[in-house]
Amino acid sequence: MIELSNHTDDQLISTAIKQMVNYGQIFYRKGWNLATSSNYSAVISANPLRLIMTASGKHKGELTHSDFVVVDENLQTASVPGFANADSLKPSAEAALHVALAKIPGVKAVLHTHSVWSTILSKLYFEQGYIELCDFEMLKALPGVDSHETPVRIAILDNSQDIDALAREVTKRLHADKNQHAFLLKGHGLYTWAESLEQARNQIEALEFLFEVVGCSGDKH
Numbered sequence: 118m119i120e121l122s123n124h125t126d127d128q129l130i131s132t133a134i135k136q137m138v139n140y141g142q143i144f145y146r147k148g149w150n151l152a153t154s155s156n157y158s159a160v161i162s163a164n165p166l167r168l169i170m171t172a173s174g175k176h177k178g179e180l181t182h183s184d185f186v187v188v189d190e191n192l193q194t195a196s197v198p199g200f201a202n203a204d205s206l207k208p209s210a211e212a213a214l215h216v217a218l219a220k221i222p223g224v225k226a227v228l229h230t231h232s233v234w235s236t237i238l239s240k241l242y243f244e245q246g247y248i249e250l251c252d253f254e255m256l257k258a259l260p261g262v263d264s265h266e267t268p269v270r271i272a273i274l275d276n277s278q279d280i281d282a283l284a285r286e287v288t289k290r291l292h293a294d295k296n297q298h299a300f301l302l303k304g305h306g307l308y309t310w311a312e313s314l315e316q317a318r319n320q321i322e323a324l325e326f327l328f329e330v331v332g333c334s335g336d337k338h
């Protein structure tokens with residue numbers, strides 16, 4: 118058992134789990150995380166870094182309190198006061214990306230979806246390297262955007278089963294541009310991160326809405 122100071126408490130963990138269970142059901146109904154796809158995490162301690170995240174192989178529309186694990190910055194499961202990891206559970210296969218994003222100062226939550234439109238658009242715009250969203254009122258749901266006329270570029274990275282390499286690439290890009298709050302993986306889906314689970318949820322909803330609008334309208338961006 119690793120002792121954490123007052124940074125972690127039962128309430129924080131159970132609230133984060135409740136929110137992620139709820140978001141799993143909402144996103145599932147929207148078709149954004151069918152089957153066992155997608156994963157979610159919340160930072161429960163910044164120092165030492167501890168994330169509560171969805172365990173590998175769980176259906177996101179049917180998550181329960183027992184489908185989560187706590188991981189440290191080395192992707193090892195770590196018990197914390199008020200929460201014991203089940204031996205049978207492994208962290209999500211994409212845990213390295215969550216940890217890389219959680220290391221950004223101020224980031225408290227990372228949400229990832231596999232929607233139809235993020236999959237289609239990430240392939241359609243891959244050669245361009247990004248999709249630019251502009252002239253949409255919904256953009257104002259994103260951090261730092263206070264006008265529909267503010268263009269927002271969502272980078273598109275090549276997909277890979279080498280998640281450690283992807284995590285290094287993401288860290289490099291975020292170093293170069295600290296204003297990003299989302300990216301797409303080609304043929305895979307959307308990652309977004311925020312200062313809270315609620316804000317990350319808002320970003321998922323806004324971006325998935327915008328991808329659907331762009332995809333259905335057929336306009337090139």
Ligand SMILES: [Zn+2]
Nearest residue numbers: 155211229306
């Ligand atoms: Zn994924």
